[in-house]
Amino acid sequence: MPLFGRDTELKDLAALVDGLGDRNGILIEGEPGIGKSTLVEQTATAATAAGLRVLRTAGVEAESNLVFAGLHRLLYPLRREFDALPPRQFDALATALGMSDSTDEPSIHLVGLAALTLLADAAADRAVLVVAEDLHWLDMASAEVLAFVARRIDSEPVAVLATSRDSRTSPLRDAGLTVMRLGPLPDDAANALLDTIAPNLPAPLRHRVLTEAHGNPLALAELPMAAADLTETALALPLTERLERAFSARGSALPGPTRSALLVAALNDGDSSAETLTATGILLETAVTSEVLAPAVAARLIGTGSGTVTFRHPLVRSALVAAATAEERRRAHQALAETLGESPDRQVWHRAAGTSGADENVAAALEDAAERSRHRGGAIAALERAAALSATPVRRADRLLRAAELAVDSGHRETVERLVGAARTLPLTAEQEATAKWVLSGLEDGMRESPAHIGELAALAASVATDGFPDAALRILWAAASRCFWSEPGPEIRHAVLSVADTFGIPDGDPAKLAIDSIVAPFERGEQVLDHLRTLATSTGRDTDVDHFLSSAAYQVGAFDLAAHFAAAATPGFRAAGQLGLLTRALAIQAWSLARLGDLAAAAPIAAEAATFALETGQPFMHATVIAVQAEIAALRGDYAQAAALTAEAERAGLAAGARPVLATVQLTRGLTALGEGRFDDAFTDLTRIHDPRDPSYSLTLRACFLTELAEAAVRAGQTDAAADLLRGLEPVAASTSSPALHIGMRYARAVLAGDSASELFAVALAADLTGWPAERGRLHLAYGEWLRRQRRVVESRTHLRTAREIFDALGFTAWSERARLELRSAGESSPNRDPDARERLTPHELSIAQLAAQGLTNREIGQRLYLSHRTVSTHLHRIFPKLGISSRGDLAALLPTLEEAAS
Structure with missing residues (x-):
């Protein structure tokens, strides 16, 4: 055209x-x-x-x-x-x-x-x-x-x-x-096209074609031949249907065998002319040759060549199918099924389309095809069609629910609800009803629901277990536990969930049980969870799923060093298997934990990768979580404009979903930014919101993880009494668990709130094992150095301030580095200017590539690890070298630590 x-x-x-x-x-x-x-x-x-x-x-x-x-x-x-x-x-x-x-x-x-x-x-x-x-x-x-x-x-x-x-x-x-x-053609272009196609149209017909075509080129080409035959009723149809009628009218004028061959070709899921001719022969009960298609070629409905049949336009295909009777379509599908004996997956769909009413044999064949399917979407479609052909209500419900299970794994809420709803119109067995219940509970965006639903899920889990279906019950219980992290159901519902979990007979050291206990009762069960985690930390790398459960448990109880360790052990398995959805979660835990520990150089590229994968795998809440982590990293690096932009993005998603951990991390970032900018009243207000049960940022778990920042803001804002009250409220919690994050924060807070008698408390805090917690060690030295200078113990203060400056320089904590330098100047000691670390000159994405190259991985190996092409990796390396002032990848190892070194 x-x-x-x-x-x-x-x-x-x-x-x-x-x-x-x-x-x-x-x-x-x-x-x-x-x-x-x-x-x-x-x-x-x-x-x-x-x-x-x-x-x-x-x-x-x-x-x-x-x-x-x-x-x-x-x-x-x-x-x-x-x-x-x-x-x-x-x-x-x-x-x-x-x-x-x-x-x-x-x-x-x-x-x-x-x-x-x-x-x-x-x-x-x-x-x-x-x-x-x-x-x-x-x-x-x-x-x-x-x-x-x-x-x-x-x-x-x-x-x-x-x-x-x-x-x-x-x-x-x-x-x-x-x-x-693409919109309609302008009037002048439509006229020019019509002049080329039908230059001799009478004026009335020309006007009618232009009016009805509405600038659609295909309509301008086809309606001149069909407009005279269109009735007033037909003219009231949408343009697509009018075109289909024009094509079907042209098809109806063809010889009977040609029409049959065209219908077969239109219904075929391939374009092989041999398949079309064979199936047409079966349909007509006589052998046919390619000549049967010649009239359709002459009518400009199809084209043939290279062993294929191609339709001039998709509307031709749909028009021919729509014009055929249901019986004609069934018989054509049956002929195609008979032709495709060597392609069972294609054959079964034609068998199904050629079947009217229930047919258990075809339904079973579709179920087999679902098992063979190489994609869950295909399996869901096969099972749903199998359900429609099932001979009994029980079999139909089984297939609908199995399809719903697969849809849960794919995250398709509307499909799940539709399939379960269809199943529940049938009389369900007790086991089927248990399956329906866990399937509906398994949708992971449950944070949109009322927190009261968590208690209902716990009761449902107990009921399903009593009915004798422990697997379904455990899945429902896990759904209830997971929701305790994202929302806040209150102590009564948490205890109800915990009580049900305790009746399941799961050993205390079981990874799934550790994860449930840590989410639902991070303090009450924190000590026993930590005992198991410390024992299991030496045996990572054996089971990816186990390491993933343990990383989650460690995160919940404030053992961020262990959380980063277990998450790092889980990621290689998820990468190798291409499980990017689970990889996203493991990376999110790793990035969040490393940022809290202060290892920004390791956290930044991991967070960037997690953010990309979260979007790609359709996990909006994980994306919001990682964006909040990126905001925290920006604030710690002193990039407050970037922190504010990322915080706003994370907060929008967190508020819409009611995702408390996201909103708590948002408030942490705002507090860090306010501290860095000297807005201490704002910092204290931002951070205390995490402790207010009435605030959407309140998080039972995370309120115990940001005490260092809260105490510092309180001292500088003159809110020591309010901070002391919050601290007293956490003392019973601290007595029940050795949570590292909680106790590190408590020791810091006790020291900075103690006023003139703080020396002994600082000594206690610094004597604790802070291996793997460099940021907290740096904050302690800075706070102690500041306190010593205020006490006029200037010479002693310099040692601590110098140590703080060196730690913060290494970590890239810009605002804290400047504070340490300012304090040192006040203590009579100058500091050299800080040169940006090599890692800070790179984007997070570039840093991840550079670190892997520094380990000696080839471009292809890096591409496989990061799910990029090796050419993309090469392009990035050529941009990285000038930024770092080097000329080859051999120089990278001297400049950059490996990921393992960075995480240690």
Whole structure:
């Protein structure tokens, strides 16, 4: 079709081709027939002429349930390069594309990394344009992989050009592609196009076509032939339906065998002409040849060539399907099922579509297909269809609930509620009802709910356990415990949850039990949790899930050194398995803990990575948590403008969700900023909010973790009596647990609030084991040095102030460094200017790459670790070297500690 009125769009698309690497791509949106495919064709042709390699895929409605179908089509031209992939990437991709006997579901992120590696390697020879049309029909697995790739090609000579009918949420739409919205053609362009297509139209008919087409190019091309046949009723239909009627009318004029062949082709989930002809022969009970399709080619409905059948426009396909009767569609599906005996996963969907009423054999086959599915979205669809074909209510409910379980794991709340609601319209067994209950409790954004719901979940867990379903009961109990962290149900509900947990007979040292106890009762059970954690700290690395549970438990009881240790042990396993959702959580715990310990150089890149993965894996509350950690890091480094911006972002999400730990960390950052800027009254007000049960920032756990900052603000704001009252309220808690964070804060607070008699209390605080807690040791030396100077013990003060300055210089605590320098000057000693540490010259993302390179990892190994292409890693290293004043990666080890050293 000639192209009119799209000069601006063509210019933007030409810029995409000419400047590959400047942006990741363009998503063209618009109604059917508006010209998306024409723009794509012109761009692809221009790209090929410019020497680019064009790789293509497209969504097809009939294929939307075929997992990774779109990815297979895209990567097939690169199949000879698969063997060069790293083993884990190869295994994941081979499983995803059905090239392996493995029945395990591959990690979507490992599949994405494999696709990224293939495309980046291909682009090393010549730039690559990835074309993905009709995203609205692309199978979800392929769309997720393409989104993964699109987020990571900013530094690659690779770009994505995609099309979609509408702006519905799509993984690719959320991947940062520039959206190009196509509207109707201007009047002059519409007239020019109509002149080219139908120059001799009578004036009345021409006016009618222009009016009805509304600037849609496909309508301008098709309506001249159909307008005379459209009734007034038809004219009242939306334009898409009128076009479909025009195409179906053209199809109805074809010979009977051709119409049958066209219907088969329209329903086929592939484009093979051999499959279409074979199935048509089965349908007509006589052999047919390609000649049967010739009338459809002549009618400009399809094109044939290279063993394929392609429809001129997707509306042709949908029009032919809509025009057929239900019985005609069933018979065509049955013929296709008979044809596809060697493709069981494709065959079963045609069997299901060709079935009317219940059919347990087909339902069982769909259930088997769900087990084989290489993506949970495909498994959910197969199980839901199997449920519809189930012969008994019990089997139907089983399949609906199994689909709901998978939807929980995928985080799809609306799907879960719909599936469970459908199951509950049936008579459920006791076990099925238990499953329904835990499935609904397993949705992790429960912080939006009333805290009273936590007590209901605990009672439900006890009831389900009494009914004899311990696994479901434990899952419900875990949901209740998790909600005790994000919200605050009060002591009665916490004790109720704890009482139920104690009836389950789980050994006290069990990692899951430690995690539950630490969340629900961080102080009452803190001591026994800490005893187990200290014992288990020497046996990490054996079980990733265990290490993850233990990191959570350590975090809850204020053992941030142990939390960082266990989280660091859990992350390699999650990375290797491509479990980015769990990796995000482990990284969040690690970053939060390292920031509290004062190791900002290690915390910053971990927090940045966690923030990226939290968005990518759809975990908004974890994202808010990590943003709050990044705000804290910025405040500690003295970047108060950045801290304020990040704090506002985290607070918006935290307030909307009622996520107390996020809001408590927000208040901590505000307190740190106010302390650094000398606004001590504001600092005290900000930090005391965390201790007020009526405040949304109140956190039972975290109120015991920020006492150092609170006590310092109280002394400087003249609020020592108020701080002493808060301290007295925590004394019973401190007597029940040896929580490191709590006791370090209590010792500091007792000393700075003691006035003239503080010397002995400072000595006690400094004598405690602060190994692994450098920030707290630095604050103690600074506070003691300040106190000694005020007591006119100037010579003694210098030693402590000098030590504080050195610690804060090493940690990058800018405001605290300046305070130590100012105090030293007042004590008669000058300080050298602090030179920025090499790590402070890099962005967090650059720092993570540089640290891994300093360990001796290759670019490919770094890429595998960070889920980037090796070319992106190389690009970053070339930016890093000038920042650090070095010329090769061999110099990095001398400048940067390894991650292990940084975390120690």
